[in-house]
Every structure is written in structure tokens, then in C-alpha cells.
Amino acid sequence: MADPMRIRANVVGDSTEVKVLMNHEMETGQRKDAQGKTVPAWFIQSVTATHNGKTVLSAQWGPAVAKNPFLSFRFRGGAKGEKVQITWTDNRGDKRTDEATIA
Amino acid sequence: MNARRRNLLQAGSGMTLLSMLAAAGWLQPNTALAADAWNAAAFDTKSMDDTLKALGGGTPAQSKAITFVQTPDIAENGAVVPIGITSTIPNTESIAILIEKNPNTLTAIFDIPPGTEPSISTRVKMGQSSNVYALVKADGKYYVAAKEIKVTLGGCGG
Numbered sequence: 001m002a003d004p005m006r007i008r009a010n011v012v013g014d015s016t017e018v019k020v021l022m023n024h025e026m027e028t029g030q031r032k033d034a035q036g037k038t039v040p041a042w043f044i045q046s047v048t049a050t051h052n053g054k055t056v057l058s059a060q061w062g063p064a065v066a067k068n069p070f071l072s073f074r075f076r077g078g079a080k081g082e083k084v085q086i087t088w089t090d091n092r093g094d095k096r097t098d099e100a101t102i103a
Numbered sequence: 104m105n106a107r108r109r110n111l112l113q114a115g116s117g118m119t120l121l122s123m124l125a126a127a128g129w130l131q132p133n134t135a136l137a138a139d140a141w142n143a144a145a146f147d148t149k150s151m152d153d154t155l156k157a158l159g160g161g162t163p164a165q166s167k168a169i170t171f172v173q174t175p176d177i178a179e180n181g182a183v184v185p186i187g188i189t190s191t192i193p194n195t196e197s198i199a200i201l202i203e204k205n206p207n208t209l210t211a212i213f214d215i216p217p218g219t220e221p222s223i224s225t226r227v228k229m230g231q232s233s234n235v236y237a238l239v240k241a242d243g244k245y246y247v248a249a250k251e252i253k254v255t256l257g258g259c260g261g
Binding site: 028030056058061062063064065067069076077 | 141142183185187205206207210212214216222228229
């Protein structure tokens with residue numbers, strides 16, 4: 001299982017700003033190791049953010065998203081104390097969900 | 104008993120059932136799966152034209168309503184290039200990041216549901232200096248904005 005994400009969610013005006021830092025290798029499948037063998041691609045393919053059961057952002061990523069991806073977005077609504085959930089799925093089928101409380 | 108007539112009747116009722124299912128929305132594998140599925144065809148494309156075709160974008164209109172925020176002109180490290188895109192086009196449905204000279208052009212697609220501001224930022228890898236395109240879909244139409252980012256140290260391969 002992959003390492004946890006770091007999620008920060010803050011109320012800014014009438015919207016909520018969410019910043020996520022995920023821990024993932026994001027291997028492109030283009031690199032070669034010391035033996036000259038290609039390192040197989042391993043990257044996050046889809047990311048979903050939900051708030052109160054409603055999807056507030058969904059994304060599809062390719063291998064060109066940087067290692068340990070950073071993502072930031074804002075959605076309207078959201079109050080202090082409520083939860084925001086982020087889920088990612090990588091191309092090996094690995095999944096991780098973390099949640100944060102809006103501050 | 105007329106066997107042929109029986110067959111015809113069976114075939115007929117089968118058809119009706121199928122069309123009823125389709126009408127009820129049960130037979131729409133494409134739309135049902137698209138929400139979860141990863142758009143492999145689009146992510147495999149290696150040029151701007153192919154990517155636009157795979158996304159169904161056709162020829163997008165240039166738009167000044169799409170801006171790059173917190174995006175450098177010169178990136179020292181191609182492995183981590185911050186990209187922020189904000190669209191002020193009403194009803195923005197999705198924002199895609201395309202990097203022209205990367206091995207695969209399409210980098211990321213963000214679907215923006217109503218209630219979410221059409222403004223995202225993330226970090227990408229760039230193999231070399233290239234034009235970066237922000238492709239925005241709004242009201243079923245595609246708009247694009249470009250920015251050139253110079254990379255002094257590549258982030259792909261090596």
C-alpha cells in the first residue's frame with residue numbers, strides 16, 4: 001500500500017481550496033535502469049475528489065504528471081469541519097483514499 | 104404449427120426487449136464506463152492533431168479567456184514544472200493539459216463538475232522546451248491557449 005496523501009482544505013471566501021500532495025513514483029515507462037532495461041510505467045491514472053458524497057473534481061492523468069503529484073483546485077460551498085475525500089487509482093490497480101477536514 | 108412463424112414472433116419480441124432496455128438506459132456501456140475508464144486511446148497519442156482527434160476536439164478556437172497562472176517561462180528542472188490553468192469561459196466542463204514535444208502529448212484531463220471553479224494547478228514533467236496547451240471544453244466546444252515553457256534540464260528519460 002502506498003504512503004498516505006497530504007491533504008489541506010481551507011475555506012477561502014465562499015469556496016473551499018483543496019491542496020493535495022500524493023506519494024507516488026509516477027514512472028513514465030521511458031526510463032532505463034542500470035542494466036539498460038526499461039523501467040515499466042507505473043503512474044496514477046485517475047483521481048476523484050468528493051465532498052459530502054458529491055464529486056467535486058475528477059481527473060485522468062498520464063505518466064507525464066510529475067513524481068509525487070501536487071494538485072490544487074477550488075469548489076464552491078464547503079464549511080469548516082466537513083470532510084473532503086480524495087481517491088486515486090494507478091495503472092497497477094492500486095488504490096488509496098484519504099480524507100481531510102476543511103479548516 | 105408453422106415453425107417459421109414461431110421464429111419470427113420470437114425474434115420480434117427479442118427486438119422489442121432490446122430496444123426497451125436501450126430506452127431505459129441499461130444498454131449504454133460507453134457512457135456508463137466512461138466516468139471511470141481511463142482514456143487510453145487519447146493518452147497514447149503522440150502529436151497535437153492526434154490528441155485533439157482522440158478527444159473529439161476538432162479544431163479548437165484560440166481563447167484569451169484561458170490563462171496560465173503560476174507557470175514559469177523557464178523551468179530549471181523539467182521533472183517538476185508547475186502548471187496552473189484558469190478558464191473564465193462559462194460552463195467549463197473539462198480542462199486538459201497537452202505538452203507538444205513530450206513522448207505522449209496528453210498529460211492530464213480534469214473534469215470540472217458544476218460548482219467547482221474552472222481553475223486547477225498541478226506539476227508535470229517535460230522532456231524538453233515545448234509549447235504547453237490548455238484545452239478547455241465548455242458547452243461542448245473546445246478552446247485552446249498556448250504557452251511556451253523553456254526547459255533547461257529534461258525530466259523524461261535520462
